[in-house]
Amino acid sequence: MPVILKLLTAALFTCLSLAAYGEKLRIVTEPWAPYVYDDKGTMRGLDYETTVIVFQRLGVEVQWQFLPWKRCLAMLDQGHADGALDIFHSHDRDALLLYPSEPLSEVEFVLFYANDRPHPVQTLDDLRGMTVGTSPGYLYGAEFSDSSLFDREPAPSHEANFGKLMLGRIDLLITDRRVGQHVIKALGLEGTVSEAPVVVSRQPQFLAVRRGAGMDLLVQRFAAELKRFKQEPAYAALSAKYGGIQAITASGHTVEQQESSAR
Template sequence: MPVIFKLLIAALFACLSLAANGEKLRIVTEPWAPYVYDDHGRMAGLDYETTVIVFQRLGVEVQWQFLPWKRCLAMLDQGHADGALDIFHSHDRDALLLYPGEPLSDVEFVLFYANERAHPAETLDDLRGLTVGVSPGYLYGDAFSESNAFEREPAPSHEANFGKLMLGRIDMVVTDRRVGQHVIKALGLEGKVSQASVLVSRQPQFLAVRRGAGMDLLVQRFAAELKRFKQEPAYAALSAKYGGMHPQTAPISASRRAVEQQESSAP
């Protein structure tokens, strides 16, 4: 029997096992707009909608739950959740989680600053002496996490971080580029916040599941179907819908920076 056929049969049995027991795959995630978020009582977002389509094609039902990110990780550790949406790969989690070979999307962590208190930042060394707003449980890359040049101050939400930024309680906020633009628009901060040119890190994010019977094969099927969907016009439309860069938060060029004497921060 061909290997691919064996994989398909085994994955099918894994899906049927869930259905036979009346179970749904329990997926936890934190609101992370525009990748996944609550849009007036309806779940939405680039990675959420992509995942829903892929699981529908695989015949897998999913139960979704929004939680703070540290609680999501605890749910996985305790076996109260089957998987997490938009999680970075960490070798520390390899014994617990399985990651598809195809990521859902790529995150670009950048820094945002309040225009009234600009902090030119082209490298992480330029953050020396500053306080940067972060989100608990997030992985920003070794260079950022291990630097002693600046302080990190956590906040319970991305909105809270930007609120502290506008109040002058922190100097910068580190977050994903698209997430930062979404929060800025939602809070009406266009023209008041800008993005620094420094790229903190770029990381792929995944739909990861706990290790268990049939899960490795389910992950393989998910990766194959996800890769196939990404080649379709429907995915291009989703990406365009959620991926635009607002001109008022785009990084300032070197020549314009010399004139305006500005720059900085995000989660």
């Protein structure tokens, strides 16, 4: 049997193996606007809508569930979910998860501070003695996570972190630039919060699935179709819809930035 025919047969088997038992691929994620979020009962976002289109082309049905991120990781560990959307690659998870070769997008973790308590830090050394708000289960890079210069204080949501920032309970918070700007706009905090100059880390994020029968092939097919879709006008339109971001400066002005081609 030719190799291409073997691959096509295996691909068909992967899809049919889910459908045969009336099963859908169970994907968990945490609201992470503008990448994935619930807009008045409708799921939206750059990575969510991209993933939906790719799976539709592959003929794979998906069941989605929003959970706190630590719960998402627990669901994967316990086998109650088949995969997670917008997860970073970690070698600690390699024994459990398979990652496509093509990422969905890339995040930039930055720091935000309240304008009435300015902390325009240039490096992580400038955080000495401060408290930084974090999100449970997130990977911000070893330099940030291993530092003993400052304290880290988790909050149950990104909105809660910004609330603590405005109340002065933390000095700064860390989150993805586009996520932070989305929350700032949603909470009406424009002009009261600024972004520090330092970029803590840049990390690609993926749709990863638990290891299992047929999943290695599914990951390969997902990566190939995702890469193909990224070359199409439909992806360019979707990217433009969610891609424009603004860098918030301490002066209250904004600088328009366009999404990078790597996303």
